[in-house]
Amino acid sequence: MKERVLTRRRLVAVLGLASAGAVLAACGAAATPTAPPAKPAEAKKPAAETKPGTAPAAAGANYAPAKPAGGSIVWLVRSTPQENKGQEAIFEPAIKQALPNIQVNRVIVPGAQYVAKINSMAAAKDNLDIWGFGGNYYDYWARSMPQDLTGYISADNWDVGNYFQQGLMDIYKVRGKYYGVSQLTTFGSVMAYNREMFDKAGLKPPPVKWDDPEWTWDRMIEYATKMTKNAGKPDAEYGVAVNLWNRETSLPYLWGGDCTPQEHYTNTITPKMDFNNPAVIDSHQARQDLIFKNKVSPDPATTKAMEAVGSVFKTGKIGMMLDGGWLFWEASDIKDFKIGYAALPKAKTNKHINFNDFWIMGRWSTNKDAAWQIMRVLSDVPQTTAYAIHSGTPPTPRASLRPWLESVSKYSNMSVDDLVTLTTGAIDPKNAQESSDHHWLQFAKINDAYDQEIDALWTNPTATAKDVITKMAPTRDSTAKGIYDQFEDSLPKG
Amino acid sequence: MAAEALQHPKTRPIELLQRRSIRHRLWVGSVTLLVASGSLFLLWPVYFMLITSLKTSGGAFILPIKWLPYIQYEPQWANYKEALEFMKWTVVYGNTLKVASLAMIGDVLSATFVAYGFARFRAPFRNTLFTMMLATLMIPFAVRLVPEYLSFARLGMIDTFWPLILPPWLGSAFNIFLLRQFFTTIPLAMDEAATIDGAGPLRILFQILVPQIRPALIVVAIGSFTFHWNDFLRPLLYLNLPANRTAAVALSFFSAVYGGTPFNLLMAAALVMLIPVLVLFFTLQRYYIQGVVISGVKG
Numbered sequence: 001m002k003e004r005v006l007t008r009r010r011l012v013a014v015l016g017l018a019s020a021g022a023v024l025a026a027c028g029a030a031a032t033p034t035a036p037p038a039k040p041a042e043a044k045k046p047a048a049e050t051k052p053g054t055a056p057a058a059a060g061a062n063y064a065p066a067k068p069a070g071g072s073i074v075w076l077v078r079s080t081p082q083e084n085k086g087q088e089a090i091f092e093p094a095i096k097q098a099l100p101n102i103q104v105n106r107v108i109v110p111g112a113q114y115v116a117k118i119n120s121m122a123a124a125k126d127n128l129d130i131w132g133f134g135g136n137y138y139d140y141w142a143r144s145m146p147q148d149l150t151g152y153i154s155a156d157n158w159d160v161g162n163y164f165q166q167g168l169m170d171i172y173k174v175r176g177k178y179y180g181v182s183q184l185t186t187f188g189s190v191m192a193y194n195r196e197m198f199d200k201a202g203l204k205p206p207p208v209k210w211d212d213p214e215w216t217w218d219r220m221i222e223y224a225t226k227m228t229k230n231a232g233k234p235d236a237e238y239g240v241a242v243n244l245w246n247r248e249t250s251l252p253y254l255w256g257g258d259c260t261p262q263e264h265y266t267n268t269i270t271p272k273m274d275f276n277n278p279a280v281i282d283s284h285q286a287r288q289d290l291i292f293k294n295k296v297s298p299d300p301a302t303t304k305a306m307e308a309v310g311s312v313f314k315t316g317k318i319g320m321m322l323d324g325g326w327l328f329w330e331a332s333d334i335k336d337f338k339i340g341y342a343a344l345p346k347a348k349t350n351k352h353i354n355f356n357d358f359w360i361m362g363r364w365s366t367n368k369d370a371a372w373q374i375m376r377v378l379s380d381v382p383q384t385t386a387y388a389i390h391s392g393t394p395p396t397p398r399a400s401l402r403p404w405l406e407s408v409s410k411y412s413n414m415s416v417d418d419l420v421t422l423t424t425g426a427i428d429p430k431n432a433q434e435s436s437d438h439h440w441l442q443f444a445k446i447n448d449a450y451d452q453e454i455d456a457l458w459t460n461p462t463a464t465a466k467d468v469i470t471k472m473a474p475t476r477d478s479t480a481k482g483i484y485d486q487f488e489d490s491l492p493k494g
Numbered sequence: 495m496a497a498e499a500l501q502h503p504k505t506r507p508i509e510l511l512q513r514r515s516i517r518h519r520l521w522v523g524s525v526t527l528l529v530a531s532g533s534l535f536l537l538w539p540v541y542f543m544l545i546t547s548l549k550t551s552g553g554a555f556i557l558p559i560k561w562l563p564y565i566q567y568e569p570q571w572a573n574y575k576e577a578l579e580f581m582k583w584t585v586v587y588g589n590t591l592k593v594a595s596l597a598m599i600g601d602v603l604s605a606t607f608v609a610y611g612f613a614r615f616r617a618p619f620r621n622t623l624f625t626m627m628l629a630t631l632m633i634p635f636a637v638r639l640v641p642e643y644l645s646f647a648r649l650g651m652i653d654t655f656w657p658l659i660l661p662p663w664l665g666s667a668f669n670i671f672l673l674r675q676f677f678t679t680i681p682l683a684m685d686e687a688a689t690i691d692g693a694g695p696l697r698i699l700f701q702i703l704v705p706q707i708r709p710a711l712i713v714v715a716i717g718s719f720t721f722h723w724n725d726f727l728r729p730l731l732y733l734n735l736p737a738n739r740t741a742a743v744a745l746s747f748f749s750a751v752y753g754g755t756p757f758n759l760l761m762a763a764a765l766v767m768l769i770p771v772l773v774l775f776f777t778l779q780r781y782y783i784q785g786v787v788i789s790g791v792k793g
Binding site: 074078079080081082083084085105106107108109110111112113124126133134235306310311314315316317324326329330331333334335336 | 550551552553554555556557558580647652730734735736743746747748749750751752753754755756757759
């Protein structure tokens with residue numbers, strides 16, 4: 001077989017053809033990279049407006065800067081349809097109206113990649129003027145990512161303490177400086193319950209008062225026992241699911257303790273945890289007992305199976321669900337059964353985790369005045385109220401609370417007053433502690449190791465909390481110490 | 495028995511033919527039943543997607559699962575409208591179609607030329623170059639991700655479609671390998687005959703060789719289109735502006751934190767996203783299967 005020899009002439013011909021192909025490709029694609037921005041018509045007709053009556057229009061912005069800024073701003077948000085629709089339908093038109101000279105580029109990033117995207121944009125000093133929605137903001141602070149907003153707040157004479165719900169603005173105040181503007185609160189952790197299962201078992205709804213002496217962990221078990229049917233079988237109904245996130249801290253809180261010294265919340269690092277203590281052991285044992293001893297909670301395998309189609313509580317097979325306050329909006333679309341919300345029961349206390357998010361301005365922002373003005377519009381009561389009703393997510397300004405609770409009242413069949421009692425009681429600093437995933441540096445490292453090791457307790461009926469936790473404690477200490485040593489000298493001084 | 499019947503066709507009794515016909519029908523019936531069961535099994539997740547897409551947001555989670563729309567629940571066809579509007583389907587589908595089509599053309603053209611070169615031209619270090627090219631298949635994308643991102647960033651191509659379109663025009667190792675194997679199965683005598691008739695390398699490529707490797711080109715085209723249509727990570731990295739969003743990224747926006755994902759809308763959008771790929775596949779199905787069969791034997 002004779003092979004063709006590559007001569008110079010042929011090589012030149014092929015290279016010429018390849019170049020022509022590349023040029024053609026470039027011509028063909030030239031129009032695509034410079035795709036025009038969304039047409040005004042599309043912006044005027046957001047998807048959310050297809051449901052008349054569900055998108056209350058913002059009643060015009062109150063905030064009016066003395067000197068409106070211009071330029072463009074990159075605003076990063078996470079993907080969550082309820083939130084994204086609200087941003088498009090409420091915030092963007094309000095910004096356009098209040099600050100017509102600022103071009104806002106809202107970048108949506110899938111939730112799973114959200115924090116990674118913030119970190120990569122920060123590392124590359126890419127345009128990122130405003131972001132919110134979680135992440136570990138003390139970690140951001142430790143890496144000097146957020147802009148100090150104290151000067152802006154003072155210049156505007158903005159009384160943030162009274163404007164936002166009690167204590168919220170203090171959460172991201174580090175060494176006397178504000179590094180964020182309160183954006184979202186879950187109103188702590190909460191219990192959602194299935195009214196129909198309560199009715200069937202002849203039980204009265206649990207209370208909304210956080211200091212109700214009757215509402216105890218034992219009473220919850222008693223209720224759960226009455227509601228549980230056919231445990232372990234495919235058609236089982238369970239009385240309770242304690243899904244409280246970040247169980248390393250949330251469970252000991254209920255038993256009046258913590259898994260770490262208090263300094264971890266103020267210093268963001270600690271050389272030693274306090275994992276092997278009675279509050280941690282007793283609370284973990286109590287949760288395991290719900291599964292294997294009381295048999296009123298689904299085991300991890302059953303929970304996984306129920307979660308295969310989404311949320312455990314939404315299956316209609318769980319009487320009471322203890323979880324973060326996202327249950328307020330996560331359960332808002334349940335139509336197949338009636339729901340209600342209640343305070344967490346007291347074991348020794350009912351202290352619980354509060355989850356708060358902040359609008360943060362990137363320190364490397366090149367248009368800080370415009371970014372600040374956008375943050376003000378995002379925090380303005382007409383917008384926060386309309387957005388909260390539209391998205392179902394709780395607002396942070398005090399003035400927006402009641403209108404939002406009126407919307408919660410409709411799907412939870414609870415009175416607004418009861419909901420006010422529940423939510424304001426939930427964020428009372430004596431009942432709630434801001435989540436450690438927002439406070440502790442390298443939280444993921446601490447939490448991932450916990451999740452892996454604690455599974456031995458949740459999956460094994462013969463394991464005891466004392467044994468498992470005693471075995472885990474040295475690793476918890478060494479992980480904390482490693483993080484402490486890494487950051488001890490590098491935390492910002494100012 | 496069949497061989498015997500062939501040797502003595504006139505002596506075959508009628509009963510034997512009838513029996514064979516019944517046996518044959520039974521065989522065809524069994525195979526059909528088996529294939530149908532297999533298809534049902536494979537289509538079951540798609541059916542689950544369909545019925546979930548027709549439920550209300552909260553109703554998608556209720557246990558026991560309701561399998562029969564119209565009988566067990568009222569189907570919510572409006573979910574499709576809501577899902578498509580939320581993902582801004584005209585924008586994202588337009589973008590994805592542009593990217594996937596241009597990348598597909600690039601993949602097919604570049605692979606054809608390079609494979610032709612490796613298969614038919616003698617050049618210094620040809621085998622070494624070919625081996626090096628194959629070795630690039632071993633490098634995972636995660637390793638190339640950062641340098642690739644930085645390169646495109648320096649070229650000012652972030653938030654443009656160039657990072658998605660340009661690489662396929664520079665060749666894909668797998669496609670080149672696939673087509674080269676096809677080229678090598680075509681006898682060189684055909685090239686030589688064409689050369690004697692006065693054809694140059696390009697005429698030989700396009701008029702002699704390409705028509706013979708059409709199934710392979712279609713395999714490459716469908717594979718490339720599907721890959722770029724479904725590509726998530728690259729568009730996520732390189733594109734920020736809503737006007738540049740692609741379908742896979744838009745689909746991911748249905749996922750919500752705290753278990754708030756509207757599965758009914760997600761399923762509706764995912765089903766619609768399947769359509770272009772299915773249309774392409776069924777249009778070119780004949781060639782595609784031919785290509786897979788040939789490559790399975792000789793590739």
